[in-house]
Amino acid sequence: MSDDLIKIKVNQKEIQVDKNLTVMQACEIAGEEIPRFCYHDKLSIAGNCRMCLVEIEKAPKLVSSCTMPLMEGMSIITNSEKVNAGRKGVMEFLLINHPLDCPICDQGGECDLQDQAMYYGFDKSRYKENKRAVDNKNMGPLVNTIMTRCIHCTRCVRFATEVAGVPELGMLGRGENAEITTYLEQSITSELSGNVIDLCPVGALTSKPYQFKARPWELKRTDSIDIFDSVGSNIRVDSRAEEILRVTPRTNEYINEEWISDKVRFNYDGYYQQRIDTPYIKENQKLSISNWEESLKVLKDKLKTLKPLALIGEHVDLETGYAIKKFMSNYGKDNVECRTDNHAILESLDSYRFNTPLKDIENADLIILVGTNPKIETPIINHKIFKAYNNDAKVFNIGENISLNYKTEYLGESLSNLNNENIIKALKKSTNPLIIIGSAFLNKIKNIKTLKSIFSYADKYKVITKEKNNLNFLNPYASRVGQLIIGNTTNNLCEPFSNLKKDNFELVLSFGSEHIADEQFNNCFKVYFGHHGDDGAMGSDIVLPTPLYTEKNGTFVNIEGRPQEAKKCHNPIGSAKEEWSILKKLSDELSFDFIPNTFDQLRSELFDKHPILSDYHEIIAVENSISITPYIEFEDCKAEYPVSNFYMSDVISKNSVTMAKCVDEIISTPSLLEKSA
Amino acid sequence: MSGNHPGLSNNFSRSGEKFSWSKDNLRSIKNIISKYPKGREQSAVMPLLYLAQEQNNNWISIECIETIAETLNMPKIRVTEVASFYSMYNTRPVGENLVQICRTSPCWLRGSNKITKTICKETKCEINDTSDDNKFTVVEVECLGACSNGPMIQINNDFYEDLDEESTKKIIDNIKEGKPNVIGSQKGRRSSENA
Numbered sequence: 001m002s003d004d005l006i007k008i009k010v011n012q013k014e015i016q017v018d019k020n021l022t023v024m025q026a027c028e029i030a031g032e033e034i035p036r037f038c039y040h041d042k043l044s045i046a047g048n049c050r051m052c053l054v055e056i057e058k059a060p061k062l063v064s065s066c067t068m069p070l071m072e073g074m075s076i077i078t079n080s081e082k083v084n085a086g087r088k089g090v091m092e093f094l095l096i097n098h099p100l101d102c103p104i105c106d107q108g109g110e111c112d113l114q115d116q117a118m119y120y121g122f123d124k125s126r127y128k129e130n131k132r133a134v135d136n137k138n139m140g141p142l143v144n145t146i147m148t149r150c151i152h153c154t155r156c157v158r159f160a161t162e163v164a165g166v167p168e169l170g171m172l173g174r175g176e177n178a179e180i181t182t183y184l185e186q187s188i189t190s191e192l193s194g195n196v197i198d199l200c201p202v203g204a205l206t207s208k209p210y211q212f213k214a215r216p217w218e219l220k221r222t223d224s225i226d227i228f229d230s231v232g233s234n235i236r237v238d239s240r241a242e243e244i245l246r247v248t249p250r251t252n253e254y255i256n257e258e259w260i261s262d263k264v265r266f267n268y269d270g271y272y273q274q275r276i277d278t279p280y281i282k283e284n285q286k287l288s289i290s291n292w293e294e295s296l297k298v299l300k301d302k303l304k305t306l307k308p309l310a311l312i313g314e315h316v317d318l319e320t321g322y323a324i325k326k327f328m329s330n331y332g333k334d335n336v337e338c339r340t341d342n343h344a345i346l347e348s349l350d351s352y353r354f355n356t357p358l359k360d361i362e363n364a365d366l367i368i369l370v371g372t373n374p375k376i377e378t379p380i381i382n383h384k385i386f387k388a389y390n391n392d393a394k395v396f397n398i399g400e401n402i403s404l405n406y407k408t409e410y411l412g413e414s415l416s417n418l419n420n421e422n423i424i425k426a427l428k429k430s431t432n433p434l435i436i437i438g439s440a441f442l443n444k445i446k447n448i449k450t451l452k453s454i455f456s457y458a459d460k461y462k463v464i465t466k467e468k469n470n471l472n473f474l475n476p477y478a479s480r481v482g483q484l485i486i487g488n489t490t491n492n493l494c495e496p497f498s499n500l501k502k503d504n505f506e507l508v509l510s511f512g513s514e515h516i517a518d519e520q521f522n523n524c525f526k527v528y529f530g531h532h533g534d535d536g537a538m539g540s541d542i543v544l545p546t547p548l549y550t551e552k553n554g555t556f557v558n559i560e561g562r563p564q565e566a567k568k569c570h571n572p573i574g575s576a577k578e579e580w581s582i583l584k585k586l587s588d589e590l591s592f593d594f595i596p597n598t599f600d601q602l603r604s605e606l607f608d609k610h611p612i613l614s615d616y617h618e619i620i621a622v623e624n625s626i627s628i629t630p631y632i633e634f635e636d637c638k639a640e641y642p643v644s645n646f647y648m649s650d651v652i653s654k655n656s657v658t659m660a661k662c663v664d665e666i667i668s669t670p671s672l673l674e675k676s677a
Numbered sequence: 678m679s680g681n682h683p684g685l686s687n688n689f690s691r692s693g694e695k696f697s698w699s700k701d702n703l704r705s706i707k708n709i710i711s712k713y714p715k716g717r718e719q720s721a722v723m724p725l726l727y728l729a730q731e732q733n734n735n736w737i738s739i740e741c742i743e744t745i746a747e748t749l750n751m752p753k754i755r756v757t758e759v760a761s762f763y764s765m766y767n768t769r770p771v772g773e774n775l776v777q778i779c780r781t782s783p784c785w786l787r788g789s790n791k792i793t794k795t796i797c798k799e800t801k802c803e804i805n806d807t808s809d810d811n812k813f814t815v816v817e818v819e820c821l822g823a824c825s826n827g828p829m830i831q832i833n834n835d836f837y838e839d840l841d842e843e844s845t846k847k848i849i850d851n852i853k854e855g856k857p858n859v860i861g862s863q864k865g866r867r868s869s870e871n872a
Contacts, residue, residue, distance in 0.1 A: 172687040
């Protein structure tokens with residue numbers, strides 16, 4: 001729309017920009033870099049660091065570009081002597097009280113203040129006075145504070161209030177006495193709290209577990225995917241030699257924006273605890289150390305005679321899933337299962353994924369949470385719901401009366417509350433309603449008619465229209481959507497897994513699924529492929545070590561149906577071998593049809609079979625949407641939430657010391673659970 | 678000004694007693710909140726802090742902050758921020774009489790140093806300190822806006838102007854003995870008329 005465009009000049013270069021931008025944003029479009037500390041494009045504008053000064057023609061003084069709206073014909077100068085002198089002055093003021101402790105500061109080498117001081121700093125200070133010292137504040141087990149370094153940009157305060165939705169941080173006092181703190185120095189109770197570490201432009205807020213561990217230039221960067229929930233947040237894994245030292249987010253505007261959950265950011269110490277590093281075989285009711293040759297020989301003999309069933313766990317990548325499927329096809333159909341939690345689905349993709357693109361959640365004006373606690377299952381999706389809530393969306397909740405960081409109207413325990421008149425009224429008024437059906441109900445639904453009825457309900461109230469499908473299914477597992485796309489489920493009529501006749505199977509192969517320990521498999525011979533010693537491993541007859549997601553390449557499809565790649569960061573621990581290569585060896589010895597010799601061959605075969613998966617970063621289109629059938633009824637089932645403790649929801653975080661500290665200091669302290677309204 | 682000034686400390690403490698609004702205050706709160714548009718009730722935080730301080734022996738405890746946050750339905754940290762920003766909200770207990778001595782240039786030129794010394798001597802407490810009998814807390818403050826009548830002090834809600842050592846001592850003595858004091862100029866001036 002040309003109405004919204006205005007002509008301005010940046011350093012005498014004429015450009016056309018949207019009139020609703022600020023001077024700083026226009027300068028960036030023009031290719032001029034503006035130094036800043038307090039401004040952040042995901043947060044509200046504060047304008048308190050004054051570093052972004054620019055000159056505007058006819059204005060008597062320098063102006064802070066981040067707070068200045070554009071005007072037609074404005075001429076902005078960013079490179080004059082006056083601007084430079086102004087910024088130098090601001091920098092000198094910022095450095096009056098900033099300690100010169102860069103050599104012992106964790107931010108050193110990736111510090112905004114350090115970088116910008118290279119351009120605008122002086123080589124020596126003109127101040128002889130003592131620097132001010134500030135007591136460090138407690139912010140919990142994740143965020144380390146050295147408050148003397150703080151330059152009061154208030155990014156962390158704005159983040160906690162606006163993004164995390166927990167107004168617990170604030171700036172007390174004023175002037176020289178100003179201090180950033182949490183209310184009464186309690187721990188931050190957000191699942192996104194670690195992001196303040198990235199936001200802090202100086203070394204005031206740093207990572208507690210990463211403290212004094214490494215310098216940024218020593219680290220090797222690997223791009224990967226968060227597999228601890230189903231959102232598929234983009235992460236970068238920083239490692240030195242064979243050890244991961246920290247995990248930080250990669251920006252992806254379609255998924256996680258710039259944030260990641262505390263679980264993936266801090267549970268990496270669990271990657272190295274309780275690892276299965278060598279094959280084990282059960283002898284006299286006790287697992288004892290074995291080797292690959294022996295264990296595979298035993299397994300091969302069993303595979304010759306017994307009929308196997310394969311269970312797929314929550315962290316299994318697509319290539320592994322495909323190899324498992326291919327291996328198991330030698331034993332017939334319907335013998336691979338990833339829905340071990342009885343996840344009810346219909347035949348098409350739109351019955352088990354989040355159909356609304358994640359970045360569109362914030363546009364909803366009505367959100368109905370049905371049996372899901374997004375705050376602890378998928379904190380990133382919760383942040384997006386919070387954004388919608390701040391745009392005046394109304395949020396209803398059905399299931400348990402969970403506490404979230406925004407207000408919800410609670411309607412009751414059972415699925416049939418979807419017919420509550422308050423919801424119907426709101427749905428009729430709403431222009432962009434959104435329903436999220438969570439695992440708490442999906443895992444309990446026994447009757448396909450209920451799922452079909454949900455679709456007809458959504459159709460009736462315009463949640464599903466020709467243009468959009470806002471009926472969403474949310475499960476917290478990274479592997480689930482992808483494994484269902486390649487068909488790793490026993491029953492295409494979508495009966496719950498518990499209906500499967502287990503008597504037919506005599507051998508269970510579990511790929512990281514703890515459900516192998518279930519009573520129903522007591523009479524089977526159990527083989528566990530996994531990386532951590534958990535209940536699944538303890539009860540098995542053979543335990544084979546496999547690599548973690550950071551130790552191999554793999555593809556994951558996130559909850560909205562977007563395939564992404566997690567890359568290998570370092571070699572597997574101990575003698576762990578990738579699942580596909582184990583299966584390859586077995587099938588060679590059993591003379592099965594299992595072609596791929598390398599991982600790349602396996603991946604290209606997977607993409608040949610399922611071309612929709614090869615388009616990384618694009619949302620998969622639904623080929624055959626569910627046909628809408630008349631509404632019948634919602635069955636009565638009690639919600640049972642899949643995640644009860646955010647910090648310990650899977651085998652890796654259960655083994656993390658940092659996560660254990662979080663449980664101690666954040667969850668177990670009851671007074672902290674009371675949210676300030 | 679040192680961080681020990683009761684109004685300029687960022688450290689809040691609990692009084693250990695429950696704080697709930699008095700009946701009178703509940704009525705005033707209703708009146709105050711009605712001045713702001715609906716949904717903007719949080720704007721009333723400053724008058725409410727003032728009421729709380731008055732009701733709570735002239736200081737803001739954590740209990741006060743929590744009660745205000747609840748009354749106005751706002752995060753506790755936001756109330757804390759406001760209470761710590763303004764020096765006239767005392768964040769720790771003060772004596773029955775909070776003596777604020779103006780030390781800004783006009784009063785200082787007219788001898789506020791002597792007044793400070795006299796007050797410290799008579800109340801037996803140092804600056805930013807509370808006397809042992811909890812009768813007085815003495816603090817130095819910047820301009821209180823009565824420059825033409827300097828040197829001056831403020832005790833609780835009252836100004837005492839045109840002071841010298843003698844009149845200051847008398848004011849303190851009267852307070853100690855529970856006798857009434859003449860408020861305003863101690864030289865009999867009305868307002869700031871010519872002496």
